[in-house]
Amino acid sequence: MFTQAIVRPPSKNFADGLTREDLGPPDFNLALAQHAQYCAALQRCGLQLTALPADPRHPDATFVEDTAVLLPRCRVLTLPGAASRVGEIEAIRICLENQGLPLQAIAAPGSVDGGDICEAGEHVFIGVSARTNEAGAQQLAALLHEAGYSSSLVDIHGVDGILHLKSGMSWLGDGRLLLIEALAAHPAFAAYERVLVESDEMYAANAVRVNDHVLIAAGYRRTAARLRELGYALIELDMSEFRKMDGGLSCLSLRY
Template identity: 55%
Template sequence: MAATHFTKAIVRIPGSNFAEGLTTAELGAPNYELAFQQHARYCDALRECGLQVTVLPADLRYPDSTFVEDAAVLTAEAAILTRPGAASRAGEVEAIAAEIRGGGFPSVLSINEPGTLDGGDICEVGRHFFLGLSLRSNEEGVQQLGMFLEALGYTASVVDIREMQSILHLKSGIAYIGENTLVVWEEMADLPQFQGYELIRVSPDEHYGANCVRVNDCVLVAEGFPKLTAELECRAFKPLLLEMSEFEKMDGGLSCLSLRF
């Protein structure tokens, strides 16, 4: 399955206790009603891009569970259930596993203990994957996923972000938007893993915008990052701007809010 062409998505409505989730951002507490509205608009945007969207109800057991991308890595050949690195998120995978198993994937695999893996650390680039080694995804989890991907016919390379205090997940800092193009934080752009790609470099004042998502003909982009938006337009991409202020407060971005396949 091409990284930029999707027909379906799974999302989960943020719960009323959304503000109790994990965050390293210092932007204040999110406004739940506004987060709910922003999430609904996000779902509408996925539909506008041609996706059939399965909307799961809020799960108050897990305040972070609206960030469904962390629960699985999806390919055409298999769905790989993850094992989140934060203890408070441990039950989120089982809570969504039935939907993933019902998604029509030829097989369903799982990351096992002692491996930890968050889907937000995994960036698909065609038949290649960048695997983020982070404070949430450990060496064992990344190694397990790499072995699964190799068996499925993919290649992979590891990007170690453990020393970067300003980044939670790999996909906070990079996004693949098709056409051999990566959106990437300026301070990561010279990493050898990213050589050979066309790069759109994101300056520190627009860091949050780097977590954008190519969905069929559009690139979903957080509103408020004019330099990035202009660069996308200059390169003939079609940005679709979405207000994400309340999710930014909780270390969440556009990719985090859906499992796309």
């Protein structure tokens, strides 16, 4: 059960952030409105929010998930794989320390983006990607092991269409993973029930289980219908402006 989340709205120069998408520039006012709806959804799920101010020094800073990995027994500040994002860590460190949370940290030459980390109960999947390197993945795996968690490394370098591991998968609880087809056959996921996302709805694979609800991007009818058939209570949210900047639902909060 999550009780808290850290969020940060996009800054006015949000469009200057990193993206591989070719969907046009985001509409800042619409992004603000979508972010507000996202925050309201987290509160509906029972979370108390800590809202950090927008940070125009770092146009990607609204994607706070990439800055830390927060599990009940293991809290780690990451070291983002994009040099322009390293400065985002300090504000998150201060925020978490002010809450009295003990922190560990990834050190260079390792790099880790939180978007590559998928917690599945007592097991953690660690994506090795363009943003999370092998050294960083191994550091995180060692810290998780010390805290009593098991982990698996999943190399996604050859998987088209996803930036981070969680761009293509989500933990639904109940022993289930929501997965794109390109990840479904990976041996790391063999012990789980796999709910497949069709190729034309890939973006919907980045869903977020928050207590009794699953947050899912709006507009992906077949994926939403499948999750409802499985008994999940969905909250569908418009993510159009964040998708333009390579972001998804999980990216917009640090939940703990």
